[in-house]
Amino acid sequence: MCETDVFRAAAEAGPHHILKMYNSSGSVVNISPRLEANSERSYYRLEVVASDLQSERPPLSVRVRRTHCWFPVSTFRLHHLESKVMEDMGKSPDIMCELKSHVESFKRKLESVEHLSWMGLFKDDGDQQLSKFSPKPKTPQLSVQEERQQVRRKFLNMSSLQVTEEVREHLKTPIFDNWQWEEAEMLVLLQVMYMDLDFLTAFHIELEVLQNFLFEVYCHYNNIPFHNFQHCFCVTQMMYGLIWLTDLRNKLGRIDLFVMLTSALCHDLDHPGYNNVYQINAQTDLALRYNDISPLENHHCAVAFGILSKPECNILNNLTCEQYKHIRGGMIRCILATDMARHNEILNKFKLIQPVFDFTNKEHKEVLMKIMVKVSDISNEARPMAVAEPWLDCLLQEFFNQSDTEKLKGLPVTPFMDRDKVSKPSSQTSFIRFVLLPLFSELTKLFPCLEQHILEPVRRALKYYSDMERASKGEEGATKP
Numbered sequence: 001m002c003e004t005d006v007f008r009a010a011a012e013a014g015p016h017h018i019l020k021m022y023n024s025s026g027s028v029v030n031i032s033p034r035l036e037a038n039s040e041r042s043y044y045r046l047e048v049v050a051s052d053l054q055s056e057r058p059p060l061s062v063r064v065r066r067t068h069c070w071f072p073v074s075t076f077r078l079h080h081l082e083s084k085v086m087e088d089m090g091k092s093p094d095i096m097c098e099l100k101s102h103v104e105s106f107k108r109k110l111e112s113v114e115h116l117s118w119m120g121l122f123k124d125d126g127d128q129q130l131s132k133f134s135p136k137p138k139t140p141q142l143s144v145q146e147e148r149q150q151v152r153r154k155f156l157n158m159s160s161l162q163v164t165e166e167v168r169e170h171l172k173t174p175i176f177d178n179w180q181w182e183e184a185e186m187l188v189l190l191q192v193m194y195m196d197l198d199f200l201t202a203f204h205i206e207l208e209v210l211q212n213f214l215f216e217v218y219c220h221y222n223n224i225p226f227h228n229f230q231h232c233f234c235v236t237q238m239m240y241g242l243i244w245l246t247d248l249r250n251k252l253g254r255i256d257l258f259v260m261l262t263s264a265l266c267h268d269l270d271h272p273g274y275n276n277v278y279q280i281n282a283q284t285d286l287a288l289r290y291n292d293i294s295p296l297e298n299h300h301c302a303v304a305f306g307i308l309s310k311p312e313c314n315i316l317n318n319l320t321c322e323q324y325k326h327i328r329g330g331m332i333r334c335i336l337a338t339d340m341a342r343h344n345e346i347l348n349k350f351k352l353i354q355p356v357f358d359f360t361n362k363e364h365k366e367v368l369m370k371i372m373v374k375v376s377d378i379s380n381e382a383r384p385m386a387v388a389e390p391w392l393d394c395l396l397q398e399f400f401n402q403s404d405t406e407k408l409k410g411l412p413v414t415p416f417m418d419r420d421k422v423s424k425p426s427s428q429t430s431f432i433r434f435v436l437l438p439l440f441s442e443l444t445k446l447f448p449c450l451e452q453h454i455l456e457p458v459r460r461a462l463k464y465y466s467d468m469e470r471a472s473k474g475e476e477g478a479t480k481p
């Protein structure tokens, strides 16, 4: 494809479509004058990831990512092209006018943040193709308030766009790469999840109320290394994926699916970045308020219902009393179940009922719902390595932050958070062996189809970190005199 084709393609897409551009290894690239030069071998490709609901004309082509177009970047610089247009204007006005209009149209796209920021996924060819995105730094010049308002504006602007079928399908899998999406985009995807599970119709939720609710949830996650809005998104997306993969839509009532998804969304609201042990040892306000009983989880849940108490955010507003009680009770149970101090208690209950599991048994269903939220909560290692590994870095950052504070304040130091005692591989091999594998295997017994989706990647991760641990021990041994 020559360069004009690309401009033409972008211009033809019109303002109603959101485009992303990828390099030949599948990573998203920003369309900017600093774009690296490429060749026919290392092509770029443009892809439509979402379209305006009102747009009549189909975008580029729905399968545009299969149209591998490459274009020389030296001529991809708009100012250069523009000056060329001006220079050549007199010679062949028709072609140049057409070109100029393409440039103008494309420039509008470049200038609108949303178009640039929609970064892609479609990493269905295995780990190799996954780009190593890591947590993005915040825009330093904006205050928290301004940043939130910007996210809100972007979210509302994008919320009427028709997210493509491919994105929707990808959203249902554990290989979804959260690092490629920014906050406003995640809010759109969360909205898609609520819509695609038919919650709006089933529970008479107005779209505007759902949007206000999702935005408030976003505002109530703190800017901390791990327990932030991205974590909330990942847990909710994993829950959404599990619901589809296990066909739970045909096994549980819609109201229970609603409880599970909303619990996942709210399960770490206003997490301060210091765990329950710290809260109790430091005698924080939360520990005092909740008498040392799961202070964080009680708080997350209370914040969730605080948000829901605002009429403009109350997605439970049009429910019957009975439905409201069911949802509130379910959410409280599911969110409180995420306290890892209760891990064995809940897993053992599930182990007992799993062989005779009955989807019509209320008690069985309640345990399963807790297990599903717990699995989603600690499911990073079920994701491709390139997605999971940055999460471990974030977690260790939060752990080390806590243990440093504990040392400073003279509080007992939590051993698995101590930077002098744990390393990346040691932390992960233990966690996978003693927590993830036992939990994930038990759920896989009930849903054998999950073997490939959550168990196999976790086994691969165990091998990866065991190798890393051996290698680092070998190095240690080699450097010892």
Ligand SMILES: Nc1nc2c(ncn2[C@@H]2O[C@@H]3COP(=O)(O)O[C@H]3[C@H]2O)c(=O)[nH]1
Pocket (backbone or CB within 6 Å): 227, 275, 338, 339, 340, 377, 378, 379, 380, 381, 392, 395, 427, 428, 431
């Ligand atoms: N070592 C390790 N711990 C994890 C991982 N994912 C979750 N956890 C822990 O599991 C806990 C689940 O509840 P929290 O969110 O309180 O804190 C989480 C972490 O302490 C992981 O990938 N590795």
Ligand SMILES: [Zn+2]
Pocket (backbone or CB within 6 Å): 231, 235, 267, 268, 377
């Ligand atoms: Zn969590």
